Amino acid sequence: MPDPARAVLLGPLLKSVSRSFYITMRVLPAGMRDPIGLAYLLARAADTIADTSLIAPGQRMELLLSLRNQVNGAPDEAALTRMAAEVGSQQADSDEKVLLESLGAALTVLSQMSESDREAVRDIVSTLTKGMEFDLHTFPDESSGRIVALREFSELDQYTYMVAGCVGEFWTKMTYAHVPGAFRGNPEVVLSRGIRFGKALQMTNVLRDCGKDLRIGRCYLPSTMLDQFGLSPQDLLLPQTSLAARPLLFELVGKTLDHFREAVEYTLSLPAFAIRLRLACLWPVLIGLETLLLLVSNDEWLDPAKVSKIRRGDVYRIIAFSVPLVASNRLLRLWMERRISGIEGHIRS
Known part of the structure; x- marks a missing residue:
């Protein structure tokens, strides 16, 4: 008999907080969902x-680490109550509040999963929370008025693994576990490509959200790269810097496209x-790729009011066009390579 709490968690609640991701979820094979x-x-x-900035960073860190511990099998009812009360009360979005109030039920569902699925979920959540911990350790309080930049590209690359590359890794492991024989090729190569898939998506997010992140003190663009173009994190707040920083944008988009090529494969x-x-x-x-095309075409890409965000109608257009082509490697490759070529054309012009 179906578990009603599980059905609500992985049905209406997931749909309410995941937006476009829920569309992807619905087409997954049943065992992976x-x-x-x-x-x-x-x-x-x-x-x-x-990310709840109205709560002090130290308090957020304490609750974040508690949630990680609970995911890994150390229950703490008092901490769950605090999360629902202290963090939930600060949410303008009622769905986020419901999610925080549903953590006990989510942990129960986790405990009922098969051992292999349970351990995989624990691993991915642990790695993702390390990325969040990195943010809280690295960057200042959002209201401080300060901006801190990552130092080297290697830091950015490691960060993109912790918050997204690991998701590609998890997704690949889930596919091998629940759909045996789904992938052609060397499993190590497939796993590496899965990681780069996740990094491609996160690099896109970093570049798209740069203007907004700068205004809460976070500069993910490495200072060594900024130095090469005579820029500082504070310069990126100025309206005219969007044009001056385009060479840096293009260099980082080039690195992102390298990841996307692996995602295509x-x-x-x-x-x-x-x-x-x-x-x-x-x-x-x-x-x-559509988002990157918007970014490289946007002369005001650092302005948070001019964010390069794909419209919902374009998402539905992509979905509609992709279904009849999905079984053809030739047509899919042609479509994706044309998008990549279009982005590179803007970079070269």
């Missing part, structure tokens, strides 16, 4: 705790008959 959906909910709750390594898996991979690739 619950562990991936639950991992998303736990990570989303952790992210809400880490990852997607096409799935057999043509794996329609659901292909679509679940194809949509984020195409949406990410």
Whole structure:
């Protein structure tokens, strides 16, 4: 008999807090949906705790680490109550509040999963929360008026692994576990491509959200790269800097496209008959490439009021166009390579 609490968590609640990700979730093979959906909910709750700026960073860190410990099997009812009360009360979005109030039920669902799925969810949530912990340790309080930049590109690369590359790794492991034989090719190569897939999406987010992040003191663009172009993190707040910083943007977009090429190969390594898996991979690739195209075409990319965000109608257009093409490697490759070429054309012009 179906568990009503589990059905609500992984149905209406997941849909309410995941937006476009829920579309991807619905096309996944059945066995993958619950562990991936639950991992998303736990990570989303952790992210809400880490990002609630009205709560002091030290308090956020304490609750974040407590949630990680509970995911890993150390219950703490008092801490769950604090999360719902202290963090939940600060949420303008009622769905986020409900999510925080549902953490006890989510942890119960986790305990009922198979051992392999449970350990995989624990691993991914632990790594993701380390990325959130990195943010809280590295950057100042959002209201401090200060900006801190990462130092080297290697720091940014490691960060993109902790907050997204590990998701590609988790997704790949879930696919191997629940859809045996789904991938063609060397498993180590496939796993590496899965990691780079996640990094591609996170690099896109970093570049798209740069203007907004700067205004809460976070500069993910490495200072050594800024130095090469005669820029400082504070310069990036000035309206005229968007044009001056385009060479830096283009260099980072180039690195992101290298990741996307691996994401394309990852997607096409799935057999043509794996329609659901292909679509679940194809949509984020195409949406990410559309976002990069908007970014390199945006002369005001650092202005948070002019964010390069793909419209909902364009998302639906991508979904509609992709379905009849999904089984054709030739047509999919042509579509994605044209998008990449269009982005590179803007970089070279």
